[in-house]
Amino acid sequence: MDFQLSDDQSVLMTALDGLAERFQSKPTEHHGFVLFNEELEQELAQGEFFDIAIVPDFGAVSAAMAVEKLARLPYAAEIALSMLVRPHLRDGALPRPFAVVENGRPGRFVANAKTLLLVEGDQVSLAHPEAGDAEAVESIYAYPMGALTKQISATPLPADEAETVRTWLRVALAAEACGLIHGAIDSTVEHISVRKQFGRPIGTFQALRHRMAECATLAGGLRWLVLKAAATGDAGDAALAAFQAQDVGTRVCYETHQMLGAMGMTLEHPLHLWTYRIKALLSDLGGRGGQADAVGRTCFEADAS
Amino acid sequence: MDFGWNAEQERFRATVRAFLKDNLPADWETQAEGPGSHKQTAFSRVFCAKLAEAGLLIPHWPKQWGGREADPWTAFILAEEMWMAGEPRGGQYMNVNWIGPTLMRYGSEAQQQRYIPPMARGEVIWCQGFSEPEAGSDLASLRTKAEKNGDTYVINGQKIWTSYAGDAETCFLLARTSPGKSGISIFLLPMDTPGIIVRQIPSVIGEGDIHEVFFDDVTLPETALLGQEGQAWEISRYSLQLERVGIPRFALASRMLHRAVGRLKQAGRFEGDAVTQAARANAACEAARLYNYSIIDQRARNLSTGPEASAARYCTVMAERAVGEFVVEHNADALAGADPMLLAHHQRAIVAGIASGAAEIQLNIIATEFLQLPREPR
Ligand SMILES: Cc1cc2nc3c(=O)[nH]c(=O)nc-3n(C[C@H](O)[C@H](O)[C@H](O)COP(=O)(O)OP(=O)(O)OC[C@H]3O[C@@H](n4cnc5c(N)ncnc54)[C@H](O)[C@@H]3O)c2cc1C
Numbered sequence: 001m002d003f004q005l006s007d008d009q010s011v012l013m014t015a016l017d018g019l020a021e022r023f024q025s026k027p028t029e030h031h032g033f034v035l036f037n038e039e040l041e042q043e044l045a046q047g048e049f050f051d052i053a054i055v056p057d058f059g060a061v062s063a064a065m066a067v068e069k070l071a072r073l074p075y076a077a078e079i080a081l082s083m084l085v086r087p088h089l090r091d092g093a094l095p096r097p098f099a100v101v102e103n104g105r106p107g108r109f110v111a112n113a114k115t116l117l118l119v120e121g122d123q124v125s126l127a128h129p130e131a132g133d134a135e136a137v138e139s140i141y142a143y144p145m146g147a148l149t150k151q152i153s154a155t156p157l158p159a160d161e162a163e164t165v166r167t168w169l170r171v172a173l174a175a176e177a178c179g180l181i182h183g184a185i186d187s188t189v190e191h192i193s194v195r196k197q198f199g200r201p202i203g204t205f206q207a208l209r210h211r212m213a214e215c216a217t218l219a220g221g222l223r224w225l226v227l228k229a230a231a232t233g234d235a236g237d238a239a240l241a242a243f244q245a246q247d248v249g250t251r252v253c254y255e256t257h258q259m260l261g262a263m264g265m266t267l268e269h270p271l272h273l274w275t276y277r278i279k280a281l282l283s284d285l286g287g288r289g290g291q292a293d294a295v296g297r298t299c300f301e302a303d304a305s
Numbered sequence: 306m307d308f309g310w311n312a313e314q315e316r317f318r319a320t321v322r323a324f325l326k327d328n329l330p331a332d333w334e335t336q337a338e339g340p341g342s343h344k345q346t347a348f349s350r351v352f353c354a355k356l357a358e359a360g361l362l363i364p365h366w367p368k369q370w371g372g373r374e375a376d377p378w379t380a381f382i383l384a385e386e387m388w389m390a391g392e393p394r395g396g397q398y399m400n401v402n403w404i405g406p407t408l409m410r411y412g413s414e415a416q417q418q419r420y421i422p423p424m425a426r427g428e429v430i431w432c433q434g435f436s437e438p439e440a441g442s443d444l445a446s447l448r449t450k451a452e453k454n455g456d457t458y459v460i461n462g463q464k465i466w467t468s469y470a471g472d473a474e475t476c477f478l479l480a481r482t483s484p485g486k487s488g489i490s491i492f493l494l495p496m497d498t499p500g501i502i503v504r505q506i507p508s509v510i511g512e513g514d515i516h517e518v519f520f521d522d523v524t525l526p527e528t529a530l531l532g533q534e535g536q537a538w539e540i541s542r543y544s545l546q547l548e549r550v551g552i553p554r555f556a557l558a559s560r561m562l563h564r565a566v567g568r569l570k571q572a573g574r575f576e577g578d579a580v581t582q583a584a585r586a587n588a589a590c591e592a593a594r595l596y597n598y599s600i601i602d603q604r605a606r607n608l609s610t611g612p613e614a615s616a617a618r619y620c621t622v623m624a625e626r627a628v629g630e631f632v633v634e635h636n637a638d639a640l641a642g643a644d645p646m647l648l649a650h651h652q653r654a655i656v657a658g659i660a661s662g663a664a665e666i667q668l669n670i671i672a673t674e675f676l677q678l679p680r681e682p683r
Contacts, residue, residue: 209672221592295584303567
């Protein structure tokens with residue numbers, strides 16, 4: 001066991017912090033469902049950050065840390081799939097942005113994706129959509145959502161590669177959710193520290209303090225599950241991280257909105273930019289039931305049957 | 306970052322496992338007595354003496370006191386293996402984890418010579434006399450009095466929930482020498498001193514675990530005071546640091562989860578909600594494991610651990626809860642005679658959020674020190 005960052009990783013994280021600086025807060029005049037800015041992805045591409053998983057000194061753990069860190073920003077960007085799934089495809093240099101279409105339903109970044117992963121049950125196929133194949137869809141999720149306009153031709157991945165892809169989809173989902181969860185918690189802690197009712201900050205009421213402390217503890221535990229899953233690439237570790245991400249995410253969406261009162265319903269306050277991205281992730285790969293099945297298959301293999 | 310064990314750590318774990326295999330009775334895991342029972346306490350004296358001989362009782366202690374200054378990982382691996390094996394050290398885990406090291410720091414020369422070597426040999430049982438009927442979470446309100454009388458102290462009052470009190474030779478006792486939080490002192494009290502009455506409290510967690518202890522004009526020489534009068538809070542803070550993350554309960558919880566799933570699979574009932582609840586419990590155990598490891602990692606690198614240690618503890622409480630609830634819902638027969646191991650674990654697990662301080666106190670610490678939320682008004 002050694003949880004220390006290498007010098008290279010520390011430098012990388014500092015570089016990402018610098019890059020993220022400009023995207024730390026929602027512009028006050030912005031009142032949309034989604035906060036999306038191509039510049040963030042452009043800067044990440046220019047800095048070759050999308051390839052950190054395949055740089056030996058960094059690896060997938062660094063990529064997971066990067067995804068998690070950047071998901072704490074209020075800005076949506078296609079980072080998780082590019083950083084954590086793309087490098088694990090047999091052709092690791094497919095064009096990005098990436099997107100997933102699960103059982104034909106609308107997905108994040110689908111309208112602009114250059115590579116699509118079509119997921120139907122255990123099957124995963126790969127497609128490169130052409131103009132008109134996909135379109136933007138209105139939604140209250142805080143991602144640009146899109147859907148296919150027609151059935152498109154796709155290449156099924158062999159079973160072993162599909163399994164690998166599903167594992168890394170789980171790592172990507174968990175890493176992104178983990179950052180979003182931390183973002184939502186930070187935003188809520190800030191609010192309840194200053195919002196006063198009954199003559200004192202509402203964050204002094206134990207009924208809120210304890211729930212927030214529990215959320216923060218769950219989020220901290222989740223982060224370790226994510227990093228371990230990225231380090232091992234193990235299907236069981238990935239399933240556990242994804243299960244916990246969706247379970248904790250569900251809880252944190254409720255708690256954070258509850259603690260913001262009506263303010264949390266507005267587009268003026270940024271909370272929804274985290275929670276409505278978390279909500280978009282909660283149904284991925286069959287939701288908690290889907291992850292639980294994967295945990296059941298992979299983590300209890302050795303127990304008597 | 307590395308989530309595996311190095312060769313030395315693997316070897317050490319294997320050594321501890323081999324020792325357990327050779328020295329635990331064959332029926333150890335199905336014995337029904339509670340961990341604080343007379344039988345298990347008597348066994349712990351034999352077992353710990355052998356552990357000491359094998360160099361596995363106090364590897365993390367300084368050389369001066371018979372240890373080999375092993376790193377925090379070694380101590381934690383040892384704690385994991387012992388707890389997973391049903392803690393055959395009984396109450397002596399407290400000696401090696403914090404009572405001994407606290408005496409090394411704050412004890413007088415005479416106290417150290419008297420008390421530390423028998424601990425290092427694995428021969429003695431201590432109990433911890435902190436809680437009182439009116440002072441649980443609010444420990445600073447304790448009332449047991451120690452009055453100076455010439456060169457003696459006279460103790461009057463009552464402790465409660467005291468584990469191992471029925472068999473302990475010595476009590477690490479908190480008593481009041483003057484009013485207020487700064488008026489609490491620590492005494493090293495031989496339990497055979499006249500005026501002490503110990504009564505066992507029947508409980509759902511097994512025989513011999515918790516007791517009431519009454520003190521009626523118990524007279525002690527002033528040399529029984531640890532450190533200075535009023536130094537209890539400072540000393541306790543030090544002891545607490547030694548026990549930063551507490552018992553590695555997640556390790557046994559995880560093992561019992563796998564056992565419970567194995568039983569379900571055998572019965573062809575590992576399906577539906579049982580799978581979801583098992584996944585939830587498994588995630589809770591692994592999150593607790595890694596969170597605890599992250600704290601040990603900081604300690605191994607001599608970094609101060611801060612309020613995240615409270616989060617690690619609380620993760621452990623959540624893991625125990627998730628496994629406990631899974632067993633009750635999906636292995637109901639285990640609590641009715643079908644699986645003594647799952648039953649024994651259940652009895653240990655239900656105290657996880659209480660026995661070493663209520664979980665809510667950890668949540669208060671996390672809210673104030675980790676999240677930096679404004680404090681509750683008092
Ligand atoms: C198996 C077992 C072994 C033990 N062994 C020992 C021992 O050897 N020596 C010893 O001294 N003690 C021992 N204890 C006692 C233990 O330290 C206390 O139980 C613990 O400190 C809680 O105190 P209490 O039980 O009086 O609960 P209380 O203080 O009455 O609290 C009850 C509940 O109220 C809530 N609560 C209390 N304070 C707050 C607060 N500030 N904010 C929010 N909620 C709060 C919590 O939910 C708490 O669980 C043992 C307990 C158990 C169960």
